Amino acid sequence: MQSFGIGIIGCGNISATYFKLAPLFKSLDIRAVADLNMDAAIMRAAEYSVRADTIQDLLNADDIDIVINLTVPAAHFEVTMQILTAGKHAYSEKPFVLTVEEGEVLQRLASEKGLRVGSAPDTFLGGAHQLARAAIDDGQVGEIIGGTCHVMSHGMEAWHPNPDFFFQKGGGPVLDLGPYYITNLVQLIGPVKAVTAMASASFDTRTIGNGPREGEMVPVETPTNVHAVLEFQNGALITFGASWDVWAHRHESMELYGTKASLYVPDPNFFAGDVLLAGLEGEPIEITPRNHPFSVHNSQDGRGADQANYRCAGLADMAAAISEGREHRCGLELATHVVEVMTAILRSAEDRRWLEMTTTCTRPEPLDPAQATALLA
Numbered sequence: 001m002q003s004f005g006i007g008i009i010g011c012g013n014i015s016a017t018y019f020k021l022a023p024l025f026k027s028l029d030i031r032a033v034a035d036l037n038m039d040a041a042i043m044r045a046a047e048y049s050v051r052a053d054t055i056q057d058l059l060n061a062d063d064i065d066i067v068i069n070l071t072v073p074a075a076h077f078e079v080t081m082q083i084l085t086a087g088k089h090a091y092s093e094k095p096f097v098l099t100v101e102e103g104e105v106l107q108r109l110a111s112e113k114g115l116r117v118g119s120a121p122d123t124f125l126g127g128a129h130q131l132a133r134a135a136i137d138d139g140q141v142g143e144i145i146g147g148t149c150h151v152m153s154h155g156m157e158a159w160h161p162n163p164d165f166f167f168q169k170g171g172g173p174v175l176d177l178g179p180y181y182i183t184n185l186v187q188l189i190g191p192v193k194a195v196t197a198m199a200s201a202s203f204d205t206r207t208i209g210n211g212p213r214e215g216e217m218v219p220v221e222t223p224t225n226v227h228a229v230l231e232f233q234n235g236a237l238i239t240f241g242a243s244w245d246v247w248a249h250r251h252e253s254m255e256l257y258g259t260k261a262s263l264y265v266p267d268p269n270f271f272a273g274d275v276l277l278a279g280l281e282g283e284p285i286e287i288t289p290r291n292h293p294f295s296v297h298n299s300q301d302g303r304g305a306d307q308a309n310y311r312c313a314g315l316a317d318m319a320a321a322i323s324e325g326r327e328h329r330c331g332l333e334l335a336t337h338v339v340e341v342m343t344a345i346l347r348s349a350e351d352r353r354w355l356e357m358t359t360t361c362t363r364p365e366p367l368d369p370a371q372a373t374a375l376l377a
Contacts (some may be wrong), residue, residue, distance in 0.1 A: 122314025126271025127295025161211025
């Protein structure tokens with residue numbers, strides 16, 4: 001497999017994750033970074049021994065094949081347009097656009113230029129979620145007819161030093177965390193047919209609890225408490241709750257109800273976790289893991305707990321797909337459909353009506369242990 005020269009635009013916190021994890025994969029060679037703030041680019045470049053470019057110089061660089069777009073969500077569309085126009089493949093953090101129309105523009109431009117656009121999240125490629133996929137595909141659960149999905153907390157203003165954008169238009173729990181959950185639902189069940197929702201913002205302001213701005217008030221400009229029902233094309237009805245107004249809860253991250261059994265799926269924000277199956281007996285039983293490499297603990301979270309973190313897996317799969325002439329799993333069609341589902345949830349709540357989807361997608365191909373191992377260095 002050929003090695004791809006990688007450039008990064010956007011040197012915020014998430015860029016460090018890409019620098020740390022890209023070396024796990026055989027085809028990714030990060031060579032340069034750029035940022036509107038040149039000082040930030042220089043600092044990040046020095047930290048990881050790469051080149052600091054201006055944005056235009058990075059886009060013009062002959063040694064860069066793929067550019068990772070790590071700018072704020074409101075800038076994703078414009079920056080990805082610049083990447084494609086420069087003749088580079090693009091891989092974006094989520095959500096890769098904020099409207100279906102923007103996604104369709106990128107689809108047309110990428111097609112015209114013969115380029116790829118990929119988008120996080122790639123956590124659905126994790127061993128736990130691929131194990132859940134195998135259980136569904138093998139018929140252990142039967143046909144999925146319903147389920148619940150919850151991502152709830154009291155936001156990130158307590159720990160994030162600059163949480164403003166989380167509470168602005170383009171932020172909120174649906175657009176920030178929804179991609180992990182809805183993308184995983186689509187890869188497990190298939191595309192969404194229609195949605196309905198209600199939403200609110202329970203707090204007008206948030207108080208920063210960390211860093212140099214501690215105590216500063218941040219205005220809330222987007223819904224932070226959203227409850228939706230998703231109808232899938234196969235007929236399944238899934239309840240989806242996304243809230244930053246909740247101090248504590250006891251909901252499972254994801255439960256899927258089939259005609260043969262129920263499936264308990266761990267948090268789609270992470271790669272690993274226990275997958276449980278419960279049938280007539282009622283007691284859930286752990287499905288035997290398949291030694292998937294993306295379930296192996298390789299780091300610790302902020303609380304010191306072991307975790308499996310393989311972010312960059314979707315980027316590595318896209319690079320491999322370019323070499324092999326196949327579709328990549330974190331593709332444009334999937335990402336555009338997920339964006340429509342999320343924005344339709346918010347629009348449905350605002351308009352207080354049911355909305356049919358105008359986009360669809362095919363389920364991404366599963367990633368079995370052997371295929372995942374082939375991506376690793």
